Amino acid sequence: MKRILVTGGAGFIGSNLCERLLKEPDNYVIALDNLFTGRRSNLEKCFESDRFEFIEADVCAPVDIPCDRIYNAACPASPPAYQKSPTNTTKTCVLGVINMLELATKYGAVMMQFSTSEVYGDPEVHPQVEAYRGNVSCNGIRSCYDEGKRCAESLCFDYNREFGTKIKVIRIFNTYGPKMDPEDGRVVSNFIMQALRGEPLTVYGDGKQTRSFQYIDDLVEGIIRMMEFSRINFTGPVNLGNPGEFTMLELAEKVCKKVGGAAQFVFKPLPGDDPTRRKADISLAERELGGWKPAICLDEGLDRTIEYFRKLV
Ligand code: UDP
Secondary structure (H helix, E strand, C coil): CEEEEECCCCCCHHHHHHHCCCCCEEEEEEEECCCCCCCHHHHHHHHHHCEEEEECCCCCCCCCCCCEEEEECCCCEEEEEEEEHHHHHHHHHHHHHHHHHHHHHHCCCCEEEEEEHHHHHHHHHHCCCCCCCCCCCCCCCCHHHHHHHHHHHHHHHHHHHHEEEEEEEEECCEEEEECCCCCCHHHHHHHHHHHHHCCEEEECCCCCCCCEEHHHHHHHHHHHHHHHHHCCCCCCCECCCCCCCEEHHHHHHHHHHHCCCCCCCCEEEECCCCCCCCCCCCHHHHHHHHCCCCCCCHHHHHHHHHHHHHHCC
């Protein structure tokens, strides 16, 4: 049995990953989560397996769990959630990764760090390639997350150089799909829930800022390929995202059209340090991860996500 620890296992990405890992009969999966933003209900299916265990704990506290693989996904990721307790967000990034790197070093496990496109900040290079060092504020309202994640990457590479710890670093671009928290304040969940409730869609700023949206199943496929099938010394960082680039207004229009009803938007102020544009360059992932690229376009992904959210309204 391969023992796999997933921190943030009850979160949107973590729980989708746990479900996928349990499909392999030789995997034993341990999800660790403090349920700050994660939800036990995301793990309903996982609890049916006798190869699954849930530990309610904070990744900031050291743990001793023998394992072969660590996926370090623990951290609130939506701006309203990570800004609720910003000091806690930085601690989760930094103390969390230290604890997981210590564990990986002790047991010789491979430690995958879930980094983010936020390390590029408000990018001056477009689309974003891994070699780009970013344009990040170190004292703005997004800094707790952006700098926390940047420091976490730095720690991964220093553990690798100093102690030979086996690491893999992925930079995740905006991801959406089933198991997202409908109330977490991210744009895809907000727009879909608002449209389903017949409320106007809240567009921040002029709505011309862009993001590239990746469907969860494509991300999970990339994660597994990176962990299990990439060259052992391929540490990354590697971008995992969908290169399709859309403005928030385009997204709002798509959601309205799909849900039905009259399209109504209400414009709200743009939050501080909100990146103007973002688009994943995934050529490195394609090269290193056996031709990996997203298979699900925004239209299809939105249909599946709307179906999931419909059941919650
Ligand atoms: N956004 C929006 N309306 C919302 C929530 C977000 O227009 O109800 C915008 C937000 O300002 C940002 C983009 O959508 O420009 C993506 O926001 P999200 O919070 O999903 O992710 P992130 O900013 O971390 O990429």
